[in-house]
Amino acid sequence: MITINTAKGPFKVESWEDVLERPGFTPDLDPNQHKLDSVIGRYVFGDMVKCGLSNCHTPHARGYIVATKSGLETNIGKDCGKKYFGLDFDYMAKQFDIDMAAHENRDILWSFSFQVEELEAKIAMLRTSDKGADWVNKNANALTDPGKLPLTVTRQIGELVKQKSGRYTREREATAQEAEDMETKAGRKLDRPLYITDYEVNIRGIEALYPENNLRELLIVQILDELKAFKKLSIDELSHAQLIRWKKWATSVDLILDNASASIDHGRVLLTKENLEPLSRLENLNKNGELQRFLAFIGQLC
Template identity: 30%
Template sequence: MLYMKENGVLIKLDSWEQVYSRPNFIKDLDLKDKKLKALVGYYKNEPPRKCGIKSCHSSHMKGGIVITEDNFEASIGHMCGSKIFEEKFDVLIKQLEKEVDFEIYKEAVASRKARVFEYWNKAAALTSGKNGVLKLADKILSLRDPLVAGRFAATELARMAANQQTKVTKEVWVEKKKKELTEEEAKSGEKKYRLETVVCGQIKNTEVLLSVNNLNNIYKDDIEAVIHALERLDLQTATPRQIQNIGLAASVLDTRLDTAARLKDLATEFLTYDNLYPMYDKMYSMDTVSRKDLELYETLIKQF
């Protein structure tokens, strides 16, 4: 982004040629014995820009357009400006950076406020039907609740989600092969058994259980609340702080909608009896799992 200040008003420029063509701009300025008069431009996140100081010419990702006291203009990197003009440059660029951020937030708010109707339609698509995100969120919450899903299942599913694990394993007794028998076991002539861990199934999309993927919070806090705020905001009377706060949230609204749609699809696949059954299979033969836990989990997943 590239901004210049004209008569006290920040203007977003499309090209650096608009800077280079200014009558007093010098691409290769010797700043020896020159003093800073003002900061009239700001750039950030541009392709690395060669410093306009004759003694530097390094590329910078962030900096300003300065005016010296003899009215020469130059592009100068942030670090170079701080080194040469010291505190005065730091104060001026921080102030200009705040003004630029405000313009960015205001632009984000205005552009998204014009799309409120579109956003409400997308929100409605997320929440409608039997697999609406809020209904899915309630089901996920029940799987995380030991009193509803049973202590073992709730704990084990949470562990799988945290470890990004999908395979479900259980221990089964298998007959020992001849080469595995001890000398005494071989002499007895009886079959001997050992415990072996085997994969009994796979539970897909366990990541929907993670707190960071909480569909209820994403929808209510990051989508619905933001659309309401955009709808109510009056750009003519809003304070800079209001615009900044809403602008921050509005700038990622499209991303949050996409995230919610992706998680909705994952949760729909996750919340099925067939997908969650392998955990029941694992629990069924475990002496350490209570029958109450088993019944709670079975009852819950049959509802899905």
């Protein structure tokens, strides 16, 4: 990759031959006879190119194209730049890299700015479609809110989220007869007490409740709130640090949307009567009308 900066802005050069054919470019510049004027380009290759200084010519894969005060151009690596042109080169090379990064980041942000309406429409569709993000978020939050569902249920859901698994088992101590049967099957005496699994269920889609999959955080906080601030920006006036910050966000939006879409899918699997009904058999749920409250909740999910 070769990038050269001009008064009209940076542009990509296709091949090293294009650089060699530039007016004033010399592959054999005497650094003792010329003073550095500016860094005008940089390159990164898989193959090696020779240093353009007459007393070096060491092959290297990455370096800079520089212009001298006499109007000649050549190519050098960082080591030669520091050695023959001192702190001037070090400063100019760093500034060139900053300027190029700023230009690339501005291009990314300008391109992103033309996608804002499409992005807003996509988020609106994700939120309001049948059993979309808003529906999933509302009902998923209820599963962890003791104010909306029985504490027995919300505690169990909390445990499933904590263990990152929808698998739930309930064990009880085996009766004397059950213990004898287990020993007979094992063909030996077993340490007491013995336990058996009373029932086992697997709540699918529990991933929808993981903190990193929270739909409000993904769509509202990480995208829409940021988008409001982005739309007020003057991209051409952003500082280097601001460009880095907004470019990082803009290039993360697609991944955030993918995560949100996956979370919606998990939520649609989780939030069905059939999937959540096994939780109605939790101990202590049949108190103070709690079972009826839970059954009413899962009944409206259909």
